Amino acid sequence: MPLSAYLSLAAVLFSIGLFGVITRRNTVGILLGVELMLNAVNINFVAFSRFHGTALGMIFTLFAICITVAEIALGLALVILLFRMRRTSTADHIDWLKG
Amino acid sequence: MNGFVLAPTAPLGLEIGLGLLMLVVLSMGLFRPSTPNRLTGWVALIGLLVLTGVAFAVTPGGSLFAGSFQVDALAVFAKRLFLVSAAISVLATLGMSSDRFAKRGSEYHFAVLASLLGMLVLSSARELILLFVSFELMSIPLYFLTGFLKKDETAGEGALKFFLVGSVSSAILLYGISFIFGATGTTNIAAIAIAMASGSVFVKLGLVLTFAGIGFKIAAVPFHMWVPDTYEAASTPFVAWLSVAPKAAGFIVIFRLYLEGAGSTAMVWVPLVSAMAAVTIIAGNLMAIPQKNVKRMLAYSGVAHIGYLLMGFAAVSASGTGMILFYLVAYLFGNMGAFLCVQAVGSAEHSDDFDAYKGLAQRSPVLALSLLVFLLSLGGIPFVAGFWAKLFIFRAIIDQHMYGLALIGAMATIVALYYYLVLSARMYIEKPDNPQPVPIAAPLLVAILLCAVGVVVMGAYPEPWVRAVMDAANGLF
Numbered sequence: 001m002p003l004s005a006y007l008s009l010a011a012v013l014f015s016i017g018l019f020g021v022i023t024r025r026n027t028v029g030i031l032l033g034v035e036l037m038l039n040a041v042n043i044n045f046v047a048f049s050r051f052h053g054t055a056l057g058m059i060f061t062l063f064a065i066c067i068t069v070a071e072i073a074l075g076l077a078l079v080i081l082l083f084r085m086r087r088t089s090t091a092d093h094i095d096w097l098k099g
Numbered sequence: 100m101n102g103f104v105l106a107p108t109a110p111l112g113l114e115i116g117l118g119l120l121m122l123v124v125l126s127m128g129l130f131r132p133s134t135p136n137r138l139t140g141w142v143a144l145i146g147l148l149v150l151t152g153v154a155f156a157v158t159p160g161g162s163l164f165a166g167s168f169q170v171d172a173l174a175v176f177a178k179r180l181f182l183v184s185a186a187i188s189v190l191a192t193l194g195m196s197s198d199r200f201a202k203r204g205s206e207y208h209f210a211v212l213a214s215l216l217g218m219l220v221l222s223s224a225r226e227l228i229l230l231f232v233s234f235e236l237m238s239i240p241l242y243f244l245t246g247f248l249k250k251d252e253t254a255g256e257g258a259l260k261f262f263l264v265g266s267v268s269s270a271i272l273l274y275g276i277s278f279i280f281g282a283t284g285t286t287n288i289a290a291i292a293i294a295m296a297s298g299s300v301f302v303k304l305g306l307v308l309t310f311a312g313i314g315f316k317i318a319a320v321p322f323h324m325w326v327p328d329t330y331e332a333a334s335t336p337f338v339a340w341l342s343v344a345p346k347a348a349g350f351i352v353i354f355r356l357y358l359e360g361a362g363s364t365a366m367v368w369v370p371l372v373s374a375m376a377a378v379t380i381i382a383g384n385l386m387a388i389p390q391k392n393v394k395r396m397l398a399y400s401g402v403a404h405i406g407y408l409l410m411g412f413a414a415v416s417a418s419g420t421g422m423i424l425f426y427l428v429a430y431l432f433g434n435m436g437a438f439l440c441v442q443a444v445g446s447a448e449h450s451d452d453f454d455a456y457k458g459l460a461q462r463s464p465v466l467a468l469s470l471l472v473f474l475l476s477l478g479g480i481p482f483v484a485g486f487w488a489k490l491f492i493f494r495a496i497i498d499q500h501m502y503g504l505a506l507i508g509a510m511a512t513i514v515a516l517y518y519y520l521v522l523s524a525r526m527y528i529e530k531p532d533n534p535q536p537v538p539i540a541a542p543l544l545v546a547i548l549l550c551a552v553g554v555v556v557m558g559a560y561p562e563p564w565v566r567a568v569m570d571a572a573n574g575l576f
Contacts, residue, residue, distance in 0.1 A: 037270035048281035067235045081255045
């Protein structure tokens with residue numbers, strides 16, 4: 001398959017993730033959207049890596065996966081903290097600051 | 100260079116020292132949970148002061164890992180700036196009442212140092228993987244620190260908003276980096292300039308996406324929404340640092356990706372950046388006017404200051420870049436000082452509203468005078484640091500014949516003076532409700548006075564600072 005096919009797949013996944021982040025009401029749903037965006041990026045890296053015949057992109061993907069895990073773990077911890085205080089995980093209800 | 104560091108890793112000396120300090124601070128909390136919070140703070144502070152001393156003794160030069168980690172003049176300058184700001188923030192944190200930490204003082208300081216380590220590595224990174232990893236090492240502890248006072252009703256909310264915006268921006272940044280990698284086939288930053296010169300579409304797309312990602316971090320309009328909520332929710336000595344150091348780090352990344360070695364191809368970014376600078380200055384200043392909470396006012400005024408910094412970037416010249424560095428130092432003293440005064444008043448009055456500042460000059464003349472100096476510096480009144488910073492930025496863009504942008508910047512300065520002076524009037528003209536002096540913890544007072552001295556000295560003797568920033572900036576062109 002040509003490079004453009006992989007890039008298009010990644011672009012579609014990235015857009016779906018971004019759409020999810022913007023429209024989802026549930027904070028866990030928003031986190032899922034972020035995950036989708038980051039995984040779309042990984043597809044990009046691996047596709048470019050094959051295209052250039054270098055392993056650099058795959059190495060980058062490994063680093064990206066590790067960092068994503070750390071980031072999402074922190075995000076879930078924050079969601080749990082808020083859930084304990086307010087008994088809700090819906091973004092609309094988290095509005096004590098003026099925003 | 101540093102006699103006590105093994106020769107092959109000498110360029111990494113500061114980072115290794117900071118890593119050791121992190122281990123000490125963390126293990127103090129792990130093995131002796133009963134350690135007083137103040138003690139970990141003092142250990143972190145003394146370690147940071149030693150590292151700052153070393154950083155001022157280091158001379159530029161040296162590289163590691165096949166050139167992906169380089170200690171050039173800009174990197175050394177940035178490391179000094181990060182270390183000084185972190186030391187001031189940790190010093191001010193020592194003035195916070197100990198029970199607010201709830202026995203987690205070592206965690207707090209560990210996270211501050213971890214983020215600082217990310218910034219130090221970031222300023223030397225010449226390779227995209229290292230750049231991204233250190234960028235995230237800088238960012239992730241900041242989300243944690245925002246939500247650190249987890250018993251506070253708003254801390255978790257501010258942290259979650261910051262986290263969601265931050266993680267989306269990292270995803271966009273990484274998406275941009277993947278296109279840069281796709282265009283160049285290597286993760287070396289030097290290859291970006293070559294790909295730009297060949298007119299590759301992917302590299303332009305990648306750099307635009309990366310700019311959006313960094314825009315979130317430096318809080319340029321339209322990516323600034325997280326700033327006021329995050330600043331309002333987090334503990335003030337931390338916000339003082341958050342409002343300066345990560346922004347400076349963002350600009351270092353911008354220099355590395357968009358200016359270094361790019362030559363004339365960097366001019367592609369001028370329309371995008373100058374539009375963003377103009378919008379950021381105008382929107383930041385206008386949104387600051389109706390604020391009733393001093394932290395939110397300073398948050399929006401901070402957004403406006405980012406606009407002035409972007410203006411220096413739009414000049415795409417050595418003087419523009421150097422003056423961004425000068426502005427960052429002036430902003431470090433002025434903005435951190437202002438936030439530390441907010442901490443002093445806020446912890447006495449339990450409120451950050453403008454009304455809490457009524458008659459501050461009669462209650463605590465020193466505190467009021469320091470805050471006045473900081474506000475005047477932020478507003479750009481002659482003969483304090485901020486005045487030279489704005490003047491030099493304007494001169495840099497007028498040298499490039501961008502008169503419209505300079506005019507917008509100058510007019511917005513007048514708007515900004517309005518809300519700075521409203522706060523000053525509260526302090527100096529109105530009568531206090533309660534004539535008691537505001538109690539200030541000694542470390543916090545020292546930190547405030549340090550910032551005040553910095554602002555005044557920079558205002559009185561700008562030449563040595565200008566020489567230092569130009570030395571750092573000239574390497575990029």
